[in-house]
Amino acid sequence: MSDAQSQSLRALIVDDDAHICAFIKTFTDASNFITTTLSESENFSAVYRDDYDLISLDLDMPKIDGIELIRFLGEHKCRAQIVLISSSDKGIILAAQDLATNQNLSVLGVLDKPINPSKLIDLLEKCHHRVESQMALALTASSLTARGTSELPSIEELRAAIENNEIDVHFQPKIQLPDQNFIGAEALARWTHPEKGVIPPDYFIPFAEDYGLIEPLTALVLNKTCAYISKWTEIPWDCQISVNISELSLGSLDFPDTISRIVKENGAHPSRFILEITESTLAINPTAALDVLTRLRLREFDLSIDDFGTGHSSLARLRRIPFRELKIDKSFVGDSDSNQECRIIIKNTIDLARSLGLKVVAEGAETQAHIDLLTEYGCDKVQGHFFSKALPNEQFLQWLHKWQNRSKDNA
Numbered sequence: 563m564s565d566a567q568s569q570s571l572r573a574l575i576v577d578d579d580a581h582i583c584a585f586i587k588t589f590t591d592a593s594n595f596i597t598t599t600l601s602e603s604e605n606f607s608a609v610y611r612d613d614y615d616l617i618s619l620d621l622d623m624p625k626i627d628g629i630e631l632i633r634f635l636g637e638h639k640c641r642a643q644i645v646l647i648s649s650s651d652k653g654i655i656l657a658a659q660d661l662a663t664n665q666n667l668s669v670l671g672v673l674d675k676p677i678n679p680s681k682l683i684d685l686l687e688k689c690h691h692r693v694e695s696q697m698a699l700a701l702t703a704s705s706l707t708a709r710g711t712s713e714l715p716s717i718e719e720l721r722a723a724i725e726n727n728e729i730d731v732h733f734q735p736k737i738q739l740p741d742q743n744f745i746g747a748e749a750l751a752r753w754t755h756p757e758k759g760v761i762p763p764d765y766f767i768p769f770a771e772d773y774g775l776i777e778p779l780t781a782l783v784l785n786k787t788c789a790y791i792s793k794w795t796e797i798p799w800d801c802q803i804s805v806n807i808s809e810l811s812l813g814s815l816d817f818p819d820t821i822s823r824i825v826k827e828n829g830a831h832p833s834r835f836i837l838e839i840t841e842s843t844l845a846i847n848p849t850a851a852l853d854v855l856t857r858l859r860l861r862e863f864d865l866s867i868d869d870f871g872t873g874h875s876s877l878a879r880l881r882r883i884p885f886r887e888l889k890i891d892k893s894f895v896g897d898s899d900s901n902q903e904c905r906i907i908i909k910n911t912i913d914l915a916r917s918l919g920l921k922v923v924a925e926g927a928e929t930q931a932h933i934d935l936l937t938e939y940g941c942d943k944v945q946g947h948f949f950s951k952a953l954p955n956e957q958f959l960q961w962l963h964k965w966q967n968r969s970k971d972n973a
């Protein structure tokens with residue numbers, strides 16, 4: 563037995579053929595699983611527990627088939643590794659696999675009948691590895707975030723920083739192509755810790771999400787953004803400010819009301835804001851957040867798909883969501899100098915998005931070559947270090963003053 567198999571895991575095998583259950587059990591027993599078998603799928607809900615590590619499902623069963631069980635597992639937010647087994651053609655197994663993934667289930671693999679023993683053994687081994695690495699990750703996350711490190715603050719310090727309003731907002735300009743006029747800015751959260759220096763949002767946003775702090779953090783970012791923009795005098799009336807929204811907020815039906823209230827209490831109007839939602843959030847199940855997103859649009863917030871290209875979803879799947887803007891992830895722009903595939907992806911994304919009526923923003927433009935390429939491809943807006951990185955409010959206003967005058971000088 564390998565190291566990864568040293569710990570006992572729990573397996574549930576569901577197949578209407580008791581011989582197949584027994585056959586699979588021989589292998590799970592040998593691979594250190596405590597195994598339960600079930601040949602009457604109608605009893606599934608009685609046998610199901612949320613501590614199974616592995617569930618193997620036969621898709622073709624007479625009373626309750628595997629597809630219904632997949633739905634049940636999705637509804638119960640099952641965390642087990644799922645193996646799908648069928649004697650049907652490959653297309654059906656792959657469709658079932660898609661369905662399971664759409665329900666946020668973790669599909670370990672698929673097996674045809676008759677079952678090939680060496681493929682089964684491989685999958686059981688893979689299950690041990692996955693469970694071990696998930697446990698290691700959970701352990702690291704909980705111990706690190708709870709206590710912090712010499713470079714990174716603890717979760718309690720993050721909580722205090724939010725409560726004391728110590729997190730600031732910086733602004734990165736968005737520039738329209740081809741005229742290079744200023745058309746808005748993205749508000750990005752910045753935390754400067756008194757001893758540990760600048761803490762990147764990629765570090766503290768996931769912790770805020772894990773420890774129930776994301777709502778107060780979003781409220782803080784929105785309040786600060788509103789307070790800053792209410793004092794801006796040189797900004798064109800039609801420029802919009804982008805604010806990032808966590809995927810967790812899309813699960814909360816109160817969210818549209820909460821943020822409308824914050825914006826109105828600050829004397830601003832929702833149409834002044836573009837809310838950015840990362841594509842990876844929507845990739846798994848684009849329709850899950852549809853009600854919250856639609857209500858945000860009804861309250862006149864604009865919506866944008868952030869980091870497009872990283873979540874592997876197609877625009878065809880996202881088209882029903884009322885977005886008005888799509889942001890091409892900075893990794894494509896950064897690699898566009900050396901990688902022809904990236905250029906093709908950028909060009910095709912721009913063409914498709916524009917034909918669907920979306921404005922396209924490219925993130926991470928750092929060089930004149932990037933600007934030239936994006937202008938040639940007909941990209942609507944750019945954001946990137948070539949124009950400016952995200953700046954504190956005062957510096958941002960100075961940058962803008964220079965930029966507006968530069969535009970006048972060129973006119």
Ligand code: C2E
Nearest residue numbers: 750751763764767783806807808926927928945946947952
């Ligand atoms: P994002 O929304 O995709 O923001 C763009 C990120 O790219 C920013 O990183 C920005 O500083 C960086 N960037 C912009 N232009 C360039 C460039 O030319 N080159 C390079 N290398 N980077 C560039 P930042 O500020 O570190 O934010 C990282 C992510 O953290 C954001 O990605 C966003 O997902 C998240 N985030 C930031 N603020 C908030 C917030 O208030 N709420 C939530 N939920 N997420 C936030």
Ligand code: MG
Nearest residue numbers: 748806838868
């Ligand atoms: Mg963003």
Ligand code: MG
Nearest residue numbers: 868869889925
């Ligand atoms: Mg982005």
